[in-house]
Amino acid sequence: MTGNAIVIGRGPAGLLGASLLRQRGYEVTVIADGQGTLAMWAGDFSFIRAPGAFETFPIQRSLTHWLGAFGDVVGLFANFGVALERFDEKVVARTVTATGNLRPTFLVPSWQYASLEPEDLIIVGVDGLADSIVEAQAANYRAQTGRQAIEVRLARPSGWDESWGAIRFASYLDTDAGLTWLRQELIKGLRSCPRDLAVIVPQIVGLERTTYLLGRLSEDAGRTVREFPLLSPSVGGVRIRDRWEQLLRRDGVHFISGHVVKVTPAATVTTADGRSFAGDYVLLATGGVLGGGARVTVDGAIIDELVNREIGQMHSINDLDRVGHDEIDCLGSGRVLAIGRALGGWNPNRDHNGGAMVVGSVRMALGMIEEDTRAAL
Amino acid sequence: MKVVVIGAGATGLGVAWDLTLRGIEVVVVEANEIGSGTSGRFHGLLHSGGRYLVTDPNAAKECYLENQLLRQLAPDAVVPTGGYFVKKYGDDDGFEQRWLDQADEIEVPIHAADLKELRQELPMLAPDIERAYWVPDGVLEGFKMLATLVDALESRGSSLRDHTRAIGLRVVGGRVTGVKVEGRGGSQVLDCDAVVNTAGPWAGLVARDWGLDIKVQPSYGLMLIFANRRLDVVVNRLKSPSDGDIFVPHQEVVILGTTDVAQPEPEAPEPDRSEAIRLMGLGRELIPDLEHWRVLRGFNGVRPLYEPSGLTGDSRTVSRDFAVLDHGDSDGLAGAFSVLGGKWTTFRLMGEALGDQLVKTMQVDAPSQSRLTPIRGKQATASHRRDPQERGALLCECEQVYEADLGSATGSQTQERFATWFSMGPCQGTFCAHRVLGRRSPASFAEELLALRREREHGLDVVGWGTNARLIALEQASATQALGEELR
Secondary structure, three states: OOOEEEEEOOOHHHHHHHHHHHHOOOEEEEEEOOOOOHHHOOOOEOOOOOOOHHHHOOOOOOHHHHHHHHHHHHHHHHHOOOOEEEOOOOOOEEEEOOOOOEEEEOEEEOOEOOEOOOOOEEEEEEOOOOOOOHHHHHHHHHHHHOOOEEEEEEOOOOOOOOOOOHHHHHHHHOOHHHHHHHHHHHHHHHOOOOOOOEEEEEOOOOOOOHHHHHHHHHHHHOOOEEEEOOOOOOHHHHHHHHHHHHHHHHOOOEEEEOOEEEEOOOOEEEEOOOOEEEOOEEEEOOOHHHHOOOEEOOOOEEEEOOOOEEEEEOOOHHHHHOOOEOOOEOOOOOOEEEOHHHEOOOOHHHHOOHHHHHHHHHHHHHHHHHHHHHHHO | OEEEEEOOOHHHHHHHHHHHHOOOEEEEEOOOOOOOOHHHOOOOEEOOOHHHOOOOHHHHHHHHHHHHHHHHHOHHHEEOOOEEEEEEOOOOHHHHHHHHHHHHHHOOOOEEOOHHHHHHHOOOOOOOEEEEEEEOOEEEOHHHHHHHHHHHHHOOOOEEEOOEEEEEEEEEOOEEEEEEEEEOOOOEEEEOOEEEEOOHHHHHHHHHHOOOOOOEEEEEEEEEEEEOOOOOOEEEEOOOOOOOOEEEEEOOEEEEEOOOEEOOOOOOOOOOHHHHHHHHHHHHHHOHHHHHOOEEEEEEEEEEEEOOOOOOOOHHHOOOOEEEEEHHHHHOOEOEEEEEEOOHHHHHHHHHHHHHHHHHHOOOOOOOOOOOOOOOOOOOOOOOOOOHHHHOOEEEOOOOEEHHHOOOOOOOHHHHHHHHOOOOOOOOOOOOHHHHHHHHOOOOHHHHHHHHHHHHHHHHHOOOOHHHHHHHHHHHHHHHHHOOOOOO
């Protein structure tokens, strides 16, 4: 046993931190007060390697180091059954959004569509699904890429009612009735479409048996069928969250529901209902302003109330994306470490470096903990 | 007889309605969209008159009488919430006495509230309330009223042309015979027997096109919108009308008003963060916990106050009353009229007053009917009680907008927003904007989406604190990362 660690937050940085600590033999407790941000995340990791992009990274590492770090993530995800596809590091891959834009990405779950060059596509729309706006999506895709986009529309399933969102569609598709509906509709819709184009469908193809379903559909269609991600709640993020947390629980990580109100430099944690926890280390994965770990006051100060520190000022709304702690060792005691968006300087909205932010800051924090532990021995 | 009315705000549509009921055909020309000026940017208060009892008794009396009338004539657009005037310890006792005397004099029915009951009804109020009075305030649903007026006057032979700008007059022998317009449908001259300038804060500019000099005194006011209807009644401060002293429950939100800053231009300026912070401070005098209320956005509206003697620089001393000018009398331009100043609450009365003057000048025997005629058109109000299977997908969770609620694609984005209220709720369009715009206009939705985000952002920026700052961060992350838009 190497020690106790408390992770605050169950977004991607929190779960990655919990996984890596547990792999290294730490007792890990995750404390979170909400659903975490995984349900708002498509599930792919962005990591821009264009010239100059690295200069905006607060953590400077060689490309080899980064590739090794992402390789570890691929291995970790494989442990809970999500295959991540990694693209050639020299070229930026892009995924297609629900509005037909192209977004850069790096590591992509095998269910999600991405490609190195824009290509002609068949885009599937699903009637009764709010985020499915296939006509607009295809028009925008054509305008953005100059490529063809053929629209196919599927009629809603017979059991549909107006309360159906993406999650409800996905659990329907986990049933045999759902699969039958999708296969029939898709075959019908693709009948008059060219055979050599990839097909993209909204991200609703099951929560449990996605890989199987996409395999069947690709077989039926005679073409590769992949999903494009939708807005929150993101089915891809939910799939990952559920599998990941299940694995962590099985490996002995404790999950505690609570709203943390105080973290001290000595790595003690207090929740709003008065419970307190003591660890050797605390990983602060509280998500910045977006995740709720930092609060903006009426006069514009940005405060991390958990550690009682002012971490910046909001001058314009773009400041909200990048403000966080200056240092991973945010209280200077070496025991409270800010990871993910809790660490400032990244701007995933502008720089598409959110994957690097999560992977890089967690690895850096782990390195600091290991060094500290060795020094103590 | 045919009349052109310039401006489709409350004043213009009130005038058009009154004239239409007198059997006069009216064409309303609007440079932008219905209610896109002052009428779409107010706190929603249907005045009881309480606010002006001491400072502007004439306006107070008119407000009260119109308040009572509109409850009968347009019950769908008026919510009879009632309201309170609350006096804190230290607020001027003399003002309170004059206020009570004036209420008696003008016959605005008020009564003292039991403080214990008040505290039960409004537990968020500051602890140092000395006395409170109930008044017949209400809430005026501005866009519903405007839409109903357009429907009502169109069903009686008059018409509206939006995105059409009046650029001048055709005058023959000192008499107006037409109005030159340009915009949607090209340039042309609309034949008419009279023209009415109801352009609100732009009235001075319209008059200048006519070669006349009219002194309007625009003054802008900042208002803050809070999510959740935490109050069911209007709350006013019992003191001389001032900044940040009124809370109005409006549909699902509460609006705090307002500031009052004289300005030369008719356009509403961008909201300013330091003003928002000041308004919060004033609001906290009545509701101490206001900082923890979820703020949604701030917006500026411009009042078209009228000052016959020219700019005073102090807009709160300018009357909230209105004036009808007959430019045939005063300027030798026969058939040209202006309606200036006034309140949303008195729009019908302003229409009646203009109508009386116009028929008198034009020597037509056509008495006003607007006092007696319910404001009602042909269209039934949009039904939200369709068969669930027929409503389609739920597009906007905040305001419960379904696919079937979307109007025809010919209406503008703004009209759609005010018809369905999409993107106006707590998420401010984060989750619904692409769904609605993508369905409405697939070919051009990318630009429309960007325009909507920009427009929404203006009012978000100034109130970027607390939960709202978190929403902004979510909105930006969703737009750039989930939907792949460029960061603004």
